[in-house]
Amino acid sequence: AQSVTQLGSHVSVSEGALVLLRCNYSSSVPPYLFWYVQYPNQGLQLLLKYTSAATLVKGINGFEAEFKKSETSFHLTKPSAHMSDAAEYFCAVRGGGTSYGKLTFGQGTILTVHP
Amino acid sequence: ETGVTQSPTHLIKTRGQQVTLRCSSQSGHNTVSWYQQALGQGPQFIFQYYREEENGRGNFPPRFSGLQFPNYSSELNVNALELDDSALYLCASSLYGARGTDTQYFGPGTRLTVL
Numbered sequence: 001a002q003s004v005t006q007l008g009s010h011v012s013v014s015e016g017a018l019v020l021l022r023c024n025y026s027s028s029v030p031p032y033l034f035w036y037v038q039y040p041n042q043g044l045q046l047l048l049k050y051t052s053a054a055t056l057v058k059g060i061n062g063f064e065a066e067f068k069k070s071e072t073s074f075h076l077t078k079p080s081a082h083m084s085d086a087a088e089y090f091c092a093v094r095g096g097g098t099s100y101g102k103l104t105f106g107q108g109t110i111l112t113v114h115p
Numbered sequence: 116e117t118g119v120t121q122s123p124t125h126l127i128k129t130r131g132q133q134v135t136l137r138c139s140s141q142s143g144h145n146t147v148s149w150y151q152q153a154l155g156q157g158p159q160f161i162f163q164y165y166r167e168e169e170n171g172r173g174n175f176p177p178r179f180s181g182l183q184f185p186n187y188s189s190e191l192n193v194n195a196l197e198l199d200d201s202a203l204y205l206c207a208s209s210l211y212g213a214r215g216t217d218t219q220y221f222g223p224g225t226r227l228t229v230l
Binding site: 004036042046049090092095101102103104105107108 | 119150158159160165170171173205207209211217218220221222223224
């Protein structure tokens with residue numbers, strides 16, 4: 001079975017500051033991991049994904065995430081926050097076997113960016 | 116390239132009624148997954164369809180059913196609506212079996228309100 005825990009339901013940063021959104025996963029198979037962003041009243045947009053290649057994954061809009069197997073983590077970072085980054089962010093793990101197509105999501109982290 | 120589209124955008128129903136939500140896959144994709152996102156929570160996997168058959172199901176009762184058509188579009192049907200069915204319903208399409216490329220891309224969602 002797979003599960004995802006996002007630490008911190010709300011994160012607030014100043015514009016230009018480092019963004020760090022935490023995600024820990026549990027998976028019975030080698031994980032495929034994803035970060036999605038959701039703007040108000042919209043669907044989910046893929047930011048980046050880990051598929052067992054490079055452990056440091058670069059995504060869109062300057063975001064990146066590092067897969068750390070020893071820590072079962074996949075934290076999302078961005079060196080310098082922009083006002084347009086304000087949104088809700090979801091970490092997800094994809095299942096294996098009979099749950100191949102199932103994405104299991106965390107509860108989400110709302111990012112607020114202050115001027 | 117056409118992205119994932121969903122209709123309708125918003126829907127209001129009363130308890131006990133039935134509802135049908137529709138989804139058109141992204142061009143070139145052959146798999147559709149449906150998720151329910153209650154307010155303030157992460158999306159929950161309902162089921163996935165591949166080659167017009169259900170290919171995995173989450174913890175949802177049988178009154179949640181679906182169809183996939185030869186053109187890979189899909190419907191989600193919910194019978195005997197309950198108040199707790201009020202949520203954002205998200206459809207995601209992907210290319211099944213293509214390792215590393217079977218990423219799920221989401222539509223904008225249908226907001227269902229049950230009164």
